Amino acid sequence: MEKRLIKKDALAGIAKKMAGDFLVWAPVKKEDNILFEPLQKDGEPYFAYLNSKNAPKNVFFPHTEAMMKFTRTEKGMVFSSEENKADQSVLFGVRPCDAHSFVLLDKLFDQEKYKDGYYIAKRQNTTVISLACVQPPYATCFCTSVDGEPVSSEGADILLVDIGSDYLVEFITPKGENLAKYFGETKADAAAETKKNEIAAKAKEAITSKIPAHEVKPILDKNFDNPFWNxxxxxxLACGTCTYLCPTCHCFDISDEVKGSDGVRIRSWDSCMFPMFTKETSGHNPRVSQKERWRQRTMHKFKYYVDNFSAIACVGCGRCVMYCPVNIDIRKVVEDISKL
Ligand code: SF4
Ligand code: SF4
Known part of the structure; x- marks a missing residue:
């Protein structure tokens, strides 16, 4: 696929130009946080970031979304589906670990036996532009342990790599090529490609946090009842921060909100860390304490997802490590499991 060069200082202008034509989700700075949000007319994207606080999964799988609306009429209930609705969008400047998470979420929401029209419509109508990680990473980044790389095009339609005074722009998919007109006419030369390869190798070396993620599946297979889980x-604290910030966590709850004759069925993020997540109507709760909930979270990422989709459901973004209020570190959990 074609490759071009753009000047570094042109990037924000390109995002803003696209925002005149599409819904553009981009990183914006809000107080001390970098968040992915729709870029407003007078908004300024912020690309000098290591990673955003929120994972951009909410572009395809919003915190809360309407599934259908209903109205009680004299002739009975009238329903209207909210499925398959999505604006033409661009997700601009996501990190490769987060783009990798979309490939993992596709395995669940767009699988052969179950197709989630709400997710699929947004995914199909969105072009993903990844921004490679070429600067020193957070100490908590461990993408290379879970099949990722800091300069990777996986899950992206366009990959941008900072190679000095320019960005190398690689159009990865036909969907990405459709946006080529926004990126000028300067073709990339062989020197740019060589520079990119050097930068990618250095960026990979700079990820020093490693976990034995691929070794634990056979151990988890045999250790559901191991005292280790205690x-x-x-x-x-069962706060759910680790799951809400995680780019691959995807559990949700469904509820109806009714006012007068009108109602809406919504789905909202849920978390296996919450006691109510598995509480049954009878009052019985099969996951009675945080022990069972933590076992579920670990098993889901490193065993069940591997069983079901041949992939580990973690991209090594490190958000759960950085933001857990009591410093529970999934890297240590995996390391300890590898020694069982
Ligand atoms: S489990 Fe933690 S490190 Fe892995 S993808 Fe989720 S938030 Fe990132
Ligand atoms: S592990 Fe940490 S972030 Fe996750 S629910 Fe427990 S206290 Fe919250």
Whole structure:
């Protein structure tokens, strides 16, 4: 596929130009946080970031979304579906770990036996532009342990790599090529490609945090009842921060909100860290404590997803490590499991 060069200082202008034509989700700075939000007319994208606080999964899988609307009439209930509705969008400047998470979420929401029209419509109508990680990473980044790389095009339609005074722009898919007109006419030369390869190798080396993610599946297969599970959860507050910030967590709840004759069925993010997540109507809760909930979170990422989709459901973004209020570190959990 074609490759071009754009000047570094042109990037924000390109995002803003696209925002005149599409819904553009881009990183914006809000106080001390970088968040992915729709770029407003007078908004300024912020690309000098390591990673955003929120994972951009909400572009395809919003915190809360309407599934259908209903109205009680004299002739009975009238329903209207909200499925398959999505604006033409661009997700501009996501990090490769987050773009990798979309490939993992596709395996669940767009699989052969179950197709989630709400997710698929947004995914199909959105062009993903990744911004490679070429600067020193966070100490908590471990993408290379879970099949990722800091300069990777996986999950992206366009990949941007900072090679000095320019960005190398690689159009990865036909969907990405459709946006080529926004990126000028300067073709990339062989020197740019060589520079990119050097930068990619250095960026990969700079990820020094490693976990034995691929070694633990056979251990988890045999250790559902191991006393080890008593050792992780003691200080867990069941706050759900780790799951809400995680780019691959995808559990949701469905509820109806009714006012007068009108109602809407909504789905909202849920978390396996919450006691109510598995509470049954009878009052019985099969996951009675944080022990069972932490075991579920670990098993889901490193065993069940591997069983179901041949992929680990973690991209090594490190958000759960950075933001857990009591410093529970999934890297240590995996390391400890590898020694069982
Ligand atoms: S489990 Fe933690 S490190 Fe892995 S993808 Fe989720 S938030 Fe990132
Ligand atoms: S962020 Fe930490 S305290 Fe909160 S639910 Fe996750 S592991 Fe528990």
């Amino acid at each position: 050792t992780i959860h003691g200080k867990c």
